[in-house]
Amino acid sequence: MAMVEIRGLRKTYDSGFEALKGADLQIEEGEILALLGPNGAGKTTLISAVCGITMPSGGSIRVGGHDVVRDWRAARDLVGLVPQEISLEPFEKVANTVRFSRGLFGKGRDDAMIERILRRLSLWDKRDSPIRALSGGMKRRVLIAKALSHEPRVLFLDEPTAGVDVELRRDMWDIVRDLKRDGVTIILTTHYIEEAEAIADRIGVIDKGRILLVEGKDNLMRRMGRKELRIELAAPLEAIPEALHGHDLTLEEGGNVLVYGYDSTAERTGIGRLMAAVAGAGLVVRDVATRQDSLEDIFVGLVARQEDAA
Amino acid sequence: MNLTAIASIYRFEMARFFRTLVQGFVSPVISTSLYFVVFGAAIGSRIDQVEGVSYGAFIVPGLIMLSVITQAISNASFGIYFPKFIGTIYELLSAPVNFLEIVIGYVGAAATKALFIGLVILGTASLFVDVTILHPGAMLAFLVLTCISFALMGFIIGIWASNFEQLQLVPLLVVTPLIFLGGAFYSISMLPPAWQTVALFNPVVYLISGFRWSFYGLADVPVGVSLLAIAAFTALCLAFIWWIFRTGWRIRS
Numbered sequence: 111m112a113m114v115e116i117r118g119l120r121k122t123y124d125s126g127f128e129a130l131k132g133a134d135l136q137i138e139e140g141e142i143l144a145l146l147g148p149n150g151a152g153k154t155t156l157i158s159a160v161c162g163i164t165m166p167s168g169g170s171i172r173v174g175g176h177d178v179v180r181d182w183r184a185a186r187d188l189v190g191l192v193p194q195e196i197s198l199e200p201f202e203k204v205a206n207t208v209r210f211s212r213g214l215f216g217k218g219r220d221d222a223m224i225e226r227i228l229r230r231l232s233l234w235d236k237r238d239s240p241i242r243a244l245s246g247g248m249k250r251r252v253l254i255a256k257a258l259s260h261e262p263r264v265l266f267l268d269e270p271t272a273g274v275d276v277e278l279r280r281d282m283w284d285i286v287r288d289l290k291r292d293g294v295t296i297i298l299t300t301h302y303i304e305e306a307e308a309i310a311d312r313i314g315v316i317d318k319g320r321i322l323l324v325e326g327k328d329n330l331m332r333r334m335g336r337k338e339l340r341i342e343l344a345a346p347l348e349a350i351p352e353a354l355h356g357h358d359l360t361l362e363e364g365g366n367v368l369v370y371g372y373d374s375t376a377e378r379t380g381i382g383r384l385m386a387a388v389a390g391a392g393l394v395v396r397d398v399a400t401r402q403d404s405l406e407d408i409f410v411g412l413v414a415r416q417e418d419a420a
Numbered sequence: 421m422n423l424t425a426i427a428s429i430y431r432f433e434m435a436r437f438f439r440t441l442v443q444g445f446v447s448p449v450i451s452t453s454l455y456f457v458v459f460g461a462a463i464g465s466r467i468d469q470v471e472g473v474s475y476g477a478f479i480v481p482g483l484i485m486l487s488v489i490t491q492a493i494s495n496a497s498f499g500i501y502f503p504k505f506i507g508t509i510y511e512l513l514s515a516p517v518n519f520l521e522i523v524i525g526y527v528g529a530a531a532t533k534a535l536f537i538g539l540v541i542l543g544t545a546s547l548f549v550d551v552t553i554l555h556p557g558a559m560l561a562f563l564v565l566t567c568i569s570f571a572l573m574g575f576i577i578g579i580w581a582s583n584f585e586q587l588q589l590v591p592l593l594v595v596t597p598l599i600f601l602g603g604a605f606y607s608i609s610m611l612p613p614a615w616q617t618v619a620l621f622n623p624v625v626y627l628i629s630g631f632r633w634s635f636y637g638l639a640d641v642p643v644g645v646s647l648l649a650i651a652a653f654t655a656l657c658l659a660f661i662w663w664i665f666r667t668g669w670r671i672r673s
Contacts, residue, residue: 161513162514186515187515189514198506211511
């Protein structure tokens with residue numbers, strides 16, 4: 111069963127801005143889904159609609175089988191949210207604010223549980239510090255601790271590592287992997303592609319209020335990951351020799367490099383045939399290199415293609 | 421009903437109150453003392469009695485109402501405005517709590533604080549003048565109801581306000597004049613007849629009149645009417661808050 115099921119979700123703000131234009135998304139139990147998209151793509155609106163912060167203009171959302179509008183209490187019981195903005199009571203103490211979150215979700219006081227969470231997030235030493243005395247990274251951890259305090263089955267992390275240093279980012283990824291081990295379903299939005307590449311099981315790409323695709327990360331990279339063979343020549347060419355016209359080649363860097371695009375997962379890549387043809391045409395090869403698209407290239411390509419279509 | 425959530429909100433809000441306990445108590449005590457120096461001693465010495473009660477004692481119920489109403493409004497409006505301002509309201513909106521639970525938590529805490537302060541002022545006042553309370557039960561009931569209804573009003577103001585100036589606007593422009601013109605320092609019967617009629621449109625008149633009755637048995641309007649007025653005001657505020665949460669006005673986009 112899908113843990114989160116979003117169908118035809120639309121949201122038009124009072125200003126007339128259409129943030130979501132019929133988004134469909136299914137998130138399976140226990141997976142990490144990274145929602146990738148440029149600024150203003152609709153990521154935060156989508157999360158806000160699931161969590162009950164924004165009222166959808168149309169479509170339906172179910173969490174754990176509960177409709178978020180009709181059966182809102184049961185749905186919200188399951189969901190934890192770590193917002194993008196650092197929003198915390200500055201004068202409150204760390205442990206108190208985390209305890210408050212647990213109570214707000216109707217769960218009885220459990221100091222052992224709060225201690226476990228604070229220790230895991232390296233906040234235990236700061237438990238009695240007022241929040242305003244914490245660094246930005248620590249505050250972000252407090253937000254995570256608050257979201258975890260009520261033992262959610264689904265956790266939304268809205269740009270969890272925006273403006274966070276490298277060390278803390280890796281730490282955050284470890285925490286996310288830990289949570290996954292506990293069976294928590296995790297949805298994180300990011301525009302750091304390395305982040306999605308590092309921890310996600312599946313990747314959704316959202317742009318201009320529509321989900322462009324959702325696919326397993328490895329699959330996506332394999333399917334869309336074009337590989338390039340770059341052949342550097344000893345002498346520049348004016349044009350591609352006639353003998354090589356049968357191959358899908360382009361000439362780059364002032365005629366110094368022949369570029370051959372191929373699918374690395376295909377049965378026949380055509381590399382052998384090409385190299386033989388290159389030698390046959392009497393070209394002198396200085397160097398050969400291959401290069402694979404990163405998720406970033408795939409993403410930029412997808413978004414650009416959508417813009418062309420529009 | 422998510423009782424744990426109500427208790428959590430209430431405790432969280434009361435914690436804020438206890439953090440600023442000194443300011444919370446010292447300022448009403450000082451301002452009450454000032455009122456007694458000015459109205460009780462300086463002016464009161466030239467006024468003998470109002471309807472058989474010394475002027476100093478006569479203004480005690482009005483003074484308590486003045487503080488309780490301002491405190492209830494400012495505590496409740498700040499209590500809900502602050503999470504909106506710093507963004508922590510996301511948590512309330514995404515939690516499995518309904519409007520009634522949120523209101524009980526916030527308004528309950530704000531009303532408790534106002535009640536504390538009302539009792540502190542009553543204590544301070546009894547240091548200056550002889551205060552008699554003919555109907556202690558009715559006195560407490562009026563006090564508690566006033567705390568709750570104006571905390572509800574403060575909650576609405578806090579949700580409506582989109583900056584700190586607006587937060588001050590309604591208490592300053594509407595509530596303070598209504599209280600001063602509501603017979604806090606005089607009896608409505610002391611006004612010219614035409615102004616007596618105008619005064620009857622001021623809801624605070626009914627509150628202060630009923631409250632003063634519980635002290636000295638003196639009332640500008642019948643006690644039953646006072647009770648009805650405060651019940652109607654409470655119901656109005658509740659209805660408005662229910663509508664706010666139904667439509668998400670100023671809180672859910």
